[in-house]
Amino acid sequence: GYFVMTMTNPTTDDRVYSDIPATSKADGKHHGMGLINIHNAVEAYDGQMHIHCEDHMFELSVTLKLQTK
Numbered sequence: 575g576y577f578v579m580t581m582t583n584p585t586t587d588d589r590v591y592s593d594i595p596a597t598s599k600a601d602g603k604h605h606g607m608g609l610i611n612i613h614n615a616v617e618a619y620d621g622q623m624h625i626h627c628e629d630h631m632f633e634l635s636v637t638l639k640l641q642t643k
Contacts, residue, residue: 575640585632592626612636 587598597606616623621638
């Protein structure tokens with residue numbers, strides 16, 4: 575079994591990307607860590623994370639293998 579979570583959100587960002595982008599906020603020193611933290615947690619549990627942004631829609635998909643006892 576796997577746990578799959580996909581989130582979509584409209585965005586004003588007009589960039590097209592499929593990897594963790596640099597923050598679009600003016601104060602980059604205090605922003606842009608959320609997706610990196612998610613990526614690090616997903617990697618720690620041998621999961622996968624996919625990002626896609628196009629046509630002002632951002633999509634994040636996370637897949638984790640469920641532990642069996």
